[in-house]
Amino acid sequence: MMLSHATKLGMLLCLAVVTIGVVMAQSDGSSRAKFDKSVYGELSKAPAKAASRQNPLESDPEAVAAGAKLFQLHCAECHGATADGGKKGPSLRAEEVQQVTPGTLFWVLTNGVVRKGMPVWSRLPEPQRWQLVSYIKSLSATQKAATAQQ
Amino acid sequence: MHSYIEQISLRFSLLRQWGCRNSRFLPVIAILLAIIPAISSARSDAQESPYIVTYDHYLEEPGSLEVEYFSNFATQRGGNDFAAYWMEFEYGATAWWTAELYLDGQSTFGDSTIFTGFRVENRFRLLKNEHVINPVLYVEYEQISEADKIMKEIEGHDVEADHAVPNAILRQGHNHELELKLLLSSTHNGWNFALNPLATKPLTGGDPWEFGYAVGVSRPLALKASAQRCSLCRENFVAGVEMYGGLGDRPSFGLHDTSHYLAPVLAWNLPSSWTLRLSPGFGLNDNSHQFLLRWGFSREFSGFGSALTRLFGGGR
Numbered sequence: 001m002m003l004s005h006a007t008k009l010g011m012l013l014c015l016a017v018v019t020i021g022v023v024m025a026q027s028d029g030s031s032r033a034k035f036d037k038s039v040y041g042e043l044s045k046a047p048a049k050a051a052s053r054q055n056p057l058e059s060d061p062e063a064v065a066a067g068a069k070l071f072q073l074h075c076a077e078c079h080g081a082t083a084d085g086g087k088k089g090p091s092l093r094a095e096e097v098q099q100v101t102p103g104t105l106f107w108v109l110t111n112g113v114v115r116k117g118m119p120v121w122s123r124l125p126e127p128q129r130w131q132l133v134s135y136i137k138s139l140s141a142t143q144k145a146a147t148a149q150q
Numbered sequence: 151m152h153s154y155i156e157q158i159s160l161r162f163s164l165l166r167q168w169g170c171r172n173s174r175f176l177p178v179i180a181i182l183l184a185i186i187p188a189i190s191s192a193r194s195d196a197q198e199s200p201y202i203v204t205y206d207h208y209l210e211e212p213g214s215l216e217v218e219y220f221s222n223f224a225t226q227r228g229g230n231d232f233a234a235y236w237m238e239f240e241y242g243a244t245a246w247w248t249a250e251l252y253l254d255g256q257s258t259f260g261d262s263t264i265f266t267g268f269r270v271e272n273r274f275r276l277l278k279n280e281h282v283i284n285p286v287l288y289v290e291y292e293q294i295s296e297a298d299k300i301m302k303e304i305e306g307h308d309v310e311a312d313h314a315v316p317n318a319i320l321r322q323g324h325n326h327e328l329e330l331k332l333l334l335s336s337t338h339n340g341w342n343f344a345l346n347p348l349a350t351k352p353l354t355g356g357d358p359w360e361f362g363y364a365v366g367v368s369r370p371l372a373l374k375a376s377a378q379r380c381s382l383c384r385e386n387f388v389a390g391v392e393m394y395g396g397l398g399d400r401p402s403f404g405l406h407d408t409s410h411y412l413a414p415v416l417a418w419n420l421p422s423s424w425t426l427r428l429s430p431g432f433g434l435n436d437n438s439h440q441f442l443l444r445w446g447f448s449r450e451f452s453g454f455g456s457a458l459t460r461l462f463g464g465g466r
Contacts, residue, residue: 065377073421074197077211077452087456088213111279114245122280123197123208125340125373128385 067135229314267294306360
């Protein structure tokens with residue numbers, strides 16, 4: 001079967017795109033992120049106005065449970081099922097994350113860390129992002145309780 | 151194992167329906183469809199947009215592969231109605247780059263079923279952070295025959311009469327085109343607004359640049375997520391409307407001899423990573439098909455990039 005020059009070129013192009021893409025996906029946000037504390041530096045880039053925003057769902061009794069569900073759907077793949085960190089995303093239980101304001105977490109969720117492999121999550125409506133923030137913030141309490149039990 | 155075999159046979163039966171009789175790509179598609187679920191066990195749910203023609207600024211998650219199937223049924227005056235269909239393999243190379251491969255085909259009733267070509271598309275996010283308007287650059291190379299009827303974009307002086315010609319004649323003409331789009335998109339209070347101006351340049355034959363547009367607005371039916379995992383919760387449905395059409399070409403820019411469509415859109419994002427989309431479309435002038443019915447389903451496979459690397463011995 002003879003393939004035309006354009007077809008061969010097209011197929012080569014497809015192969016090149018897939019190969020480069022796979023390679024870049026591996027280098028972008030690699031397993032090093034788990035151990036590299038500098039990734040948390042992104043948190044300090046939140047503008048003061050954004051960082052000072054209060055979580056409007058802070059007193060919502062369902063926010064943590066809904067956030068946990070959203071976390072499993074959207075975040076666990078990179079940050080690990082228990083938010084301890086995964087191959088691509090750092091631990092969200094780390095002090096660096098737990099110490100920042102809810103507004104900072106919301107800002108990072110909204111903007112992502114595109115150059116380091118975290119996509120923007122503004123696709124999720126604002127209330128859902130705040131539910132995620134509620135869940136992430138609840139992790140420190142869970143951790144403290146677990147430590148106390150030990 | 152039994153369910154895996156069922157999945158594979160379902161995919162092959164879909165391919166048979168697709169009717170890639172003369173497709174040299176058939177073995178490649180078959181291998182891809184068999185490999186993907188086998189190596190990507192992880193799942194993710196990506197709150198997909200409901201648009202079928204318009205693009206928003208959200209890219210595929212890095213390392214994830216989304217496999218999509220779409221169908222476009224259209225009524226045809228002066229010819230036979232048809233159903234065109236395409237598969238998309240959308241891969242998140244990085245958080246700022248998504249690459250995609252399309253395979254197109256069509257069945258014209260009372261005529262024939264044919265494979266009509268392929269497209270390779272890349273989308274590049276231009277800005278690091280979210281802004282009021284977020285631009286994404288879209289670059290596509292397509293090698294399709296004149297018989298391609300998926301109508302993924304309407305450009306130049308595309309009109310209904312173009313599709314009335316029998317497949318045997320249409321398929322003799324081939325297009326090698328470069329297509330550029332600027333995807334402008336904004337999300338506020340759950341509402342997404344997207345505008346995609348496009349320009350297409352045929353790479354052979356010296357034809358002029360052609361222009362077109364797509365515009366869309368959509369919103370989830372609920373903004374807060376419920377605490378329980380559910381399929382029928384309102385937050386899983388995203389509804390909207392899109393409009394798309396041609397804007398002529400370089401020597402004759404404008405609305406004359408162009409076609410335009412208005413199409414409500416609905417997406418249902420299931421917690422199992424499947425997304426179903428439905429969009430009835432209505433022609434807005436005499437040059438347009440009177441009615442289009444588009445539908446599709448897609449599934450996202452997380453960790454595809456890592457799995458592929460492991461498969462070829464690159465795992466750590």
